[in-house]
Amino acid sequence: MVILDKLKSTIKGDLEVIDSEPDLLVIKIKNKKLIKKLAWQIKEEFDILYSLAVVDYSPDFELNYIFSNYKNAEILILKVNITEKDFAIDSITDIFNSANWEEREAYDLFGIKFNGHPDLRRILLPEDWPGHPLRKDFKVDDEIRNWTGLDLKF
Amino acid sequence: MGKEKIMRLNFGPVHPAMHGVLKVILDVKGDTVIKAQTEIGFLHRASEKIAEMRYFSNYYPIMDKLDYVSALNMEILYASVVEKAANIEIPPRAVYIRTIMAEIQRIMSHLIFIGSFGEDIGNMTGFIWALRERELLMNIVEKVSGGRLAPMYICNGGMFYDFPQGIEEEILKVLSVIENKVNHEYNAMFTKNQIFLSRTKGIGIITTDMIKKYGITGPIARASGINRDLRKVSPYLAYDKVDFDIPTEKEGDTYSRFVVRIREVLESIKIIRQCIKDLPAGPYKTVVPWIIRIPKKDTLVKQESPRGEMGVFLVTDGSDKPYRLKLRSPTFFAIHALQELLVNIKIADIFVIVASIDPVMGEVDR
Numbered sequence A: 001m002v003i004l005d006k007l008k009s010t011i012k013g014d015l016e017v018i019d020s021e022p023d024l025l026v027i028k029i030k031n032k033k034l035i036k037k038l039a040w041q042i043k044e045e046f047d048i049l050y051s052l053a054v055v056d057y058s059p060d061f062e063l064n065y066i067f068s069n070y071k072n073a074e075i076l077i078l079k080v081n082i083t084e085k086d087f088a089i090d091s092i093t094d095i096f097n098s099a100n101w102e103e104r105e106a107y108d109l110f111g112i113k114f115n116g117h118p119d120l121r122r123i124l125l126p127e128d129w130p131g132h133p134l135r136k137d138f139k140v141d142d143e144i145r146n147w148t149g150l151d152l153k154f
Numbered sequence B: 001m002g003k004e005k006i007m008r009l010n011f012g013p014v015h016p017a018m019h020g021v022l023k024v025i026l027d028v029k030g031d032t033v034i035k036a037q038t039e040i041g042f043l044h045r046a047s048e049k050i051a052e053m054r055y056f057s058n059y060y061p062i063m064d065k066l067d068y069v070s071a072l073n074m075e076i077l078y079a080s081v082v083e084k085a086a087n088i089e090i091p092p093r094a095v096y097i098r099t100i101m102a103e104i105q106r107i108m109s110h111l112i113f114i115g116s117f118g119e120d121i122g123n124m125t126g127f128i129w130a131l132r133e134r135e136l137l138m139n140i141v142e143k144v145s146g147g148r149l150a151p152m153y154i155c156n157g158g159m160f161y162d163f164p165q166g167i168e169e170e171i172l173k174v175l176s177v178i179e180n181k182v183n184h185e186y187n188a189m190f191t192k193n194q195i196f197l198s199r200t201k202g203i204g205i206i207t208t209d210m211i212k213k214y215g216i217t218g219p220i221a222r223a224s225g226i227n228r229d230l231r232k233v234s235p236y237l238a239y240d241k242v243d244f245d246i247p248t249e250k251e252g253d254t255y256s257r258f259v260v261r262i263r264e265v266l267e268s269i270k271i272i273r274q275c276i277k278d279l280p281a282g283p284y285k286t287v288v289p290w291i292i293r294i295p296k297k298d299t300l301v302k303q304e305s306p307r308g309e310m311g312v313f314l315v316t317d318g319s320d321k322p323y324r325l326k327l328r329s330p331t332f333f334a335i336h337a338l339q340e341l342l343v344n345i346k347i348a349d350i351f352v353i354v355a356s357i358d359p360v361m362g363e364v365d366r
Helices: A002-010 A032-043 A099-110 B047-051 B056-064 B071-086 B092-120 B124-145 B167-191 B194-200 B208-214 B219-223 B254-278 B330-336 B347-357 B361-365
Strands: A015-021 A024-029 A048-057 A060-068 A075-083 A088-090 A113-115 B006-011 B023-029 B032-039 B297-305 B308-316 B324-328
Touching: A002 A015, A002 A024, A002 A032, A024 A032, A032 A075, A032 A088, A048 A099, A048 B308, A048 B324, A060 B308, A075 A088, A075 B297, A099 A113, A099 B330, B023 B347, B032 B347, B047 B056, B047 B324, B056 B071, B071 B092, B071 B297, B071 B308, B092 B124, B092 B167, B092 B254, B092 B347, B124 B167, B167 B194, B167 B254, B194 B254, B194 B347, B208 B330, B219 B254, B219 B308, B254 B347, B308 B330, B330 B347, B330 B361
Parallel strands: A024 A075, A088 A113
Antiparallel strands: A015 A024, A048 A060, A060 A075, B006 B023, B023 B032, B297 B308, B308 B324
C-alpha cells in the first residue's frame, strides 16, 4: 500500500509492519503519543474509522484502530499498546468523526480515557454501572447478575 | 403568537412508532425539532463478553439474536471468520447454499423494512402485504433449517443439513411470485402513490459528506450516491461467479433509501436464480470437530449484511474459546448520524427518517 511509505517517513524507526497483504496492512507503533500525527496522515487515504477493537492483555491493553475507505477494499489496522498505569490516549474524534461513538464504547467497556473527546460518557451500559465488563478481571458474580440500578428492597 | 417555549420530548425507548428500543431526546419549538440526542444500550446483552465464555461452535445462537431480522447473514458471517482463522475449506455446494440462504434472508429483511416503513407513514396495507410475501420465504427457511426467526442452520465447515429434495423448484416458484408483487403491487402501493411520494421525497437528506463523516455503509450510503457494495468490492461466497448490479440513487432522501432497497430485492432474486442454476452436487459440509482450537492470531472478516458492512474482529490465543470478539455493526454508525439528521424538521417527519435508517437495535446494542 502507498500509505506505508508515507507513514514511515512521518515517524522513523518506531513503526513495525506485522502483516502486509494486498488489501490488508497491519502496523504497530510503540509510542502512543504519535496517534494523532498518524491519524492526520491516514486521513489522506482512508475515509472512516471502521472499528476500534480493544484487547485486554493485562497489564497491557492493545488498541486496534481499523481504518477503511469508500474507494476500494483496503483495510489498515493500527495497533497501539497502552499500559494500566497510564490508562489514557489522545482522542482522534476531531480527525475521524466516526471515532466518536467507538471511543465512547471503548471507554464504557474497558475504562480507557480518551483525552480531548467531546462527550466521553458511557454508551451501552447505564451511567451508574459498576466497573468495565470486557476487562478480563471483571468478575460476573451474583451481585452483577441481580443488579437493577435502583435501591429496591423486597 | 408570542414567544414559543422550548419543550423537551422523550421519544422512545418504548413508543409504538419507534423501531426497537431506541431513545431520542428531542428539544422542540412549536413542532420543529431544534436539538436531538440519541441514547442506545437498552438492548445490550453483552454478546462480546459471552463470546469469551463459549466454544467457537456454541456461539451461533448468540449471532442469531444480534440482527434478528437477518439471522442467517449473521451466522454466515461468524462461520466465515471462524473458518478463515482455523483454515477450514468449505465445499462448493456449501458456498452456493450459503449464498442462496444469505440472499433469501436479505429479501426477508428488506420486506420487513418495506412493510414497517409503510406502516410508519400510515400505510397499514403495505405492512400486511410485505409480511404476506415474507411468510412464503419464512416457510422455505423453515423447511430448510427447521427454524423460522432464529434458524441455527450454519455450523463450522458448512451447514447442519443439506437442502431437502425439491426445495429448488419451490424457491423458484416463490421468487416469481415475489418478483411479480414487487414489480406491480408495490409500485402501485408505494413508488407511484402520491401520498407516499409527498411524505418521503426531499425529507431527511443525507449528503455524501455526511456518509463519510459518520462512516455509514450499506443501502443508506448507496442511496446517497456511493457505489460501494462488499459483494462487488471484495467478493466472498459465490458473489464473484454471479452477475448482478448495485442499485444506487443520487438524492439521499428517505424516498431513495426506500427505492434502493426495493431494487436490491430484485437483484437478490437474480442472484438466487443463478445460484440455483449452478448449484453443484457433492458434500454439503466439511466435517470438523465440535471443539476446535485456533492458534494465536487476529482475523478480520467483513460482509455485506442487509443493513451495511458488518464486520467481526476475532482474536484467538490457541484455546478453544475466542480471546476477544469485536463486532462492527453498521447501524451503530447510522444511528449516530440521527443527531444531525433530526434537526430542523417537523415532528411528523421523525418517524419517516428513523424508519428509513432501518435500525435493528439488537445489532446496535449487541
